[in-house]
Amino acid sequence: MKLYSMPSSGNSYKVRLLLALLGRDCVIVDVEESSAELLAAKAAGALPFGKAPVLHLDDGRMLPESNAILVWLGEGTRYLPGDPVARARMLSWMFWEQNQHEGVIAVRAALHSYPSRAHLATPERMAELLERGHALLAVMEEHLAGHDWLAGDAVSLADIALYAYTHTAGEAGGFEMARFPAVNAWLARVAALPGYVGLSG
Structure with a gap:
């Protein structure tokens, strides 16, 4: 491949x-x-x-x-739940990641990181993205305060999908991650998975 x-x-x-x-x-x-x-x-x-x-x-x-x-x-791995409800919940988080989370968390980081997009990083736009991003992270915080993983009782593709931009939200996007202890604990669980590699790994 x-x-x-x-x-x-x-x-x-x-x-x-x-x-x-x-x-x-x-x-x-x-x-x-x-x-x-x-x-x-x-x-x-x-x-x-x-x-x-x-x-x-x-x-x-x-x-x-x-x-x-x-x-x-x-397909056929531990990351794709066999139970239909757990799989649907996993997909719900993955759809949410692309149509809500990514368009705010990733976009704010991109405006910080890519020189070609710097002209779009107006104070008003950055403030709006910061507020919206904190609200999205609060959705994750509320769920993860009572669950180790996003969908069901075990790690799934939903955790992989949402980990990608969430784990750099503080450093790259300027979000106040200290406000979200359950999210931070979940990030640590993902990073402890056997075989884990970081963004630059």
């Missing part, structure tokens, strides 16, 4: 993390934002939706979208 991955992206990192946790071999092709490699991958048709991550299977088929890749990789 070959993974086209943006090294600084949480969406790409969540796939690399699951590959590491599963001990799966995969060739990693780095396509960082604004790089010649990214332009070449787009020109070659390697990124169907124009962005990373994309997993190229051994038979030539391509899987775009980070959470779809997680579901494919997770």
Whole structure:
């Protein structure tokens, strides 16, 4: 398999993390934002939706979208619950990660990190994202205050999906993570999983 991955992206990192946790071999092709490699991958048709991550299977088929890749990789593993309700709850968190969490937590971090987006980081925009991000983290805090994992009684793909941008929310996004002790304890549980690798691992 070959993974086209943006090294600084949480969406790409969540796939690399699951590959590491599963001990799966995969060739990693780095396509960082604004790089010649990214332009070449787009020109070659390697990124169907124009962005990373994309997993190229051994038979030539391509899987775009980070959470779809997680579901494919997770099939038949401990990370994909067998119980239909637990699986639906897992998917609920994964949908929420993409349509709520990622668009705030990741966006604020990106406005901090990428020079090409600095002009968008107005004080008003950054303040709005900070407020919204704290509200989203509070949703996770409320749930994790009474549960070790996001979906069911065991780690699942939901935890991998939400870990990616949450674990750098303080450093990269400027969110006040000390306000969320249950989230921090959950982050530590994910980081303690056998095979874990960090963002730059």
